[in-house]
Amino acid sequence: MAPTATQCSSDQIAEGAGVTAAQVRKDLSFLGSHGTRGVGYDIDDLMAQIREVLGMTRIHRVAIVGAGNLGEAITNYRGFENWGFEIAAIVDVDDAKLGTLVNGLFVEPLDALGAIVEDREISIGIIATPPSAAQDVADRLMGAGVKSILNLAPVVLKTPEDVSVRRVDLSTELGILAYHLARV
Amino acid sequence: MAPTATQCSSDQIAEGAGVTAAQVRKDLSFLGSHGTRGVGYDIDDLMAQIREVLGMTRIHRVAIVGAGNLGEAITNYRGFENWGFEIAAIVDVDDAKLGTLVNGLFVEPLDALGAIVEDREISIGIIATPPSAAQDVADRLMGAGVKSILNLAPVVLKTPEDVSVRRVDLSTELGILAYHLARV
DNA sequence: TAGATTGTTAATCGATTAACAATC
DNA sequence: TAGATTGTTAATCGATTAACAATC
Numbered sequence: 001m002a003p004t005a006t007q008c009s010s011d012q013i014a015e016g017a018g019v020t021a022a023q024v025r026k027d028l029s030f031l032g033s034h035g036t037r038g039v040g041y042d043i044d045d046l047m048a049q050i051r052e053v054l055g056m057t058r059i060h061r062v063a064i065v066g067a068g069n070l071g072e073a074i075t076n077y078r079g080f081e082n083w084g085f086e087i088a089a090i091v092d093v094d095d096a097k098l099g100t101l102v103n104g105l106f107v108e109p110l111d112a113l114g115a116i117v118e119d120r121e122i123s124i125g126i127i128a129t130p131p132s133a134a135q136d137v138a139d140r141l142m143g144a145g146v147k148s149i150l151n152l153a154p155v156v157l158k159t160p161e162d163v164s165v166r167r168v169d170l171s172t173e174l175g176i177l178a179y180h181l182a183r184v
Numbered sequence: 185m186a187p188t189a190t191q192c193s194s195d196q197i198a199e200g201a202g203v204t205a206a207q208v209r210k211d212l213s214f215l216g217s218h219g220t221r222g223v224g225y226d227i228d229d230l231m232a233q234i235r236e237v238l239g240m241t242r243i244h245r246v247a248i249v250g251a252g253n254l255g256e257a258i259t260n261y262r263g264f265e266n267w268g269f270e271i272a273a274i275v276d277v278d279d280a281k282l283g284t285l286v287n288g289l290f291v292e293p294l295d296a297l298g299a300i301v302e303d304r305e306i307s308i309g310i311i312a313t314p315p316s317a318a319q320d321v322a323d324r325l326m327g328a329g330v331k332s333i334l335n336l337a338p339v340v341l342k343t344p345e346d347v348s349v350r351r352v353d354l355s356t357e358l359g360i361l362a363y364h365l366a367r368v
Numbered sequence: 369t370a371g372a373t374t375g376t377t378a379a380t381c382g383a384t385t386a387a388c389a390a391t392c
Numbered sequence: 393t394a395g396a397t398t399g400t401t402a403a404t405c406g407a408t409t410a411a412c413a414a415t416c
Contacts, residue, residue: 009397018340021397022385029399037398038392054359055366062358069257076253079315079338079355084362124361131263148361150354154263156202164364166357170334171263173350174246175238177308177332178268180348182239193373205373206409213375221374222416373416380409391398 009040056084061120063146065137066128067092067100067107070152074126075102088120089113093133110140117144124148131155138165193224240268245304247330249321250312251276251284251291254336258310259286272304273297277317294324301328308332315339322349 010028014021028035031049035041051057062080064071067090075090090102093110100107108116116122125141127134127149134153141149142163151157151167159165194212198205212219215233219225235241246264248255251274259274274286277294284291292300300306309325311318311333318337325333326347335341335351343349 011397016340020385022387023383025398026384026400033399035398036392037390038396040397053363053366055362056359058366060358060362060365069253069260073253073257074354077354080358083355083359085355085358123365124358148365150357150361156200164361166361168352168354168357170258170261170352171267171269173334173352174244174264174269174308175240175267177334177348177350178239178244179237181244181307181332182237182242195373204409206411207407209374210376210408217375219374220416221414222372224373371416373414375414376412378409378411381407383404383406385402385404387400387402389398389400392396 006043007036007040008043010035013041051084059084059086060124061086061088061122062124062126063088063113063117063120063122063141064090064126064128065092065110065113065141066130066133067094067097067102068128071126071128072102074128075105085124088122089116091116093129110137113137113140114144117141117146122146124150126150126152128152190227191220191224192227194219197225235268243268243270244308245270245272245306246308246310247272247297247301247304247306247325248274248310248312249276249294249297249325250314250317251278251281251286252312255310255312256286258312259289269308272306273300275300277313294321297321297324298328301325301330306330308334310334310336312336 010021010024013024031053034045034049062085064075064087071090075087080087087105089108090105091108091110091113097107098109123146125146127137129137131153134151134155135157138149138157138159142159147163149163149165151165154169154171157165194205194208197208215237218229218233246269248259248271255274259271264271271289273292274289275292275294275297281291282293307330309330311321313321315337318335318339319341322333322341322343326343331347333347333349335349338353338355341349
């Protein structure tokens with residue numbers, strides 16, 4: 001596929017995504033039928049469809065809790081904007097960090113989190129704190145109306161059913177790799 | 185479950201892990217039968233079994249590639265040691281970072297990666313670089329004999345079948361949350 | 369024995385794959 | 393028309409759940 005191509009086949013998409021072509025067609029059919037038989041999918045059209053279905057046509061504002069290395073790394077990460085995510089706040093419990101500038105944002109106090117979420121209409125919270133603080137942070141986020149949480153702390157959060165939580169735990173990932181290692 | 189309990193039931197484990205009790209029993213039965221009917225599982229015994237099966241009785245040495253915020257965050261992360269992972273090196277392509285101390289490790293040059301991996305018997309590589317550098321880094325790791333890679337860069341790596349790759353992509357996670365948001 | 373909880377089977381569910389008619 | 397590739401169906405596979413006999 002030349003970089004200038006405007007069409008691409010399920011085979012090409014599969015190659016790039018590391019899955020099978022059948023998988024790609026099946027999944028894309030879920031969006032409705034936007035491919036052309038004998039030709040493939042129009043890339044721009046497809047991107048627009050996906051953005052639409054994933055709710056990425058709206059901007060989602062994100063609050064990062066925890067201004068340690070991880071919180072800073074995420075705040076500096078440029079890959080979010082293209083997908084409609086805007087980091088609107090970074091807060092920390094440590095007074096020493098207040099006012100530090102991270103990617104154009106001042107670190108604000110954890111106690112202001114509730115007000116910040118409401119004022120700036122933040123819909124997603126990212127928890128980048130030590131595990132011991134994670135549940136408290138989740139409670140604060142939910143108390144302010146946040147229904148979507150990305151939890152990077154290695155704990156299972158207690159949350160009601162209407163709150164979506166994604167957990168990313170690097171130790172678990174390493175554990176899976178170690179398992180494979182042991183089997184070779 | 186009191187913190188001092190030495191036994192716990194599949195129900196209690198399920199509660200803590202956020203899954204069902206049936207799931208827990210099914211999965212644990214894969215390790216062999218180590219529970220006691222009417223009583224539960226012995227925690228210490230279970231931990232030892234899991235460590236054994238996951239290959240965590242051996243120490244696995246890890247190399248971090250990329251000494252940006254993310255690489256530093258991981259190097260500073262204390263949660264790995266308990267599971268037998270030892271961060272043995274952190275390398276970066278940027279000369280300005282060489283010699284910087286991160287959690288007791290000096291940042292070393294990317295070009296030394298191959299030699300470092302072989303000298304220190306590193307078995308796992310963590311890629312914390314910008315996406316453009318990720319494939320090159322993966323090739324270097326594999327060239328030095330690494331068969332397990334944790335890829336934090338938002339690209340799909342081209343790797344042979346005998347190499348295990350885990351990919352963690354925060355944008356994807358946010359995308360999933362956005363999808364749920366759009367549905368509420 | 370009575371109560372509790374495992375280990376395992378069978379049923380269910382959902383996701384992946386293969387195959388091919390439809391059609392550009 | 394001939395070639396290519398989608399969209400969809402049916403088959404397969406694997407994972408989850410429910411249920412309960414085994415047994416501490």
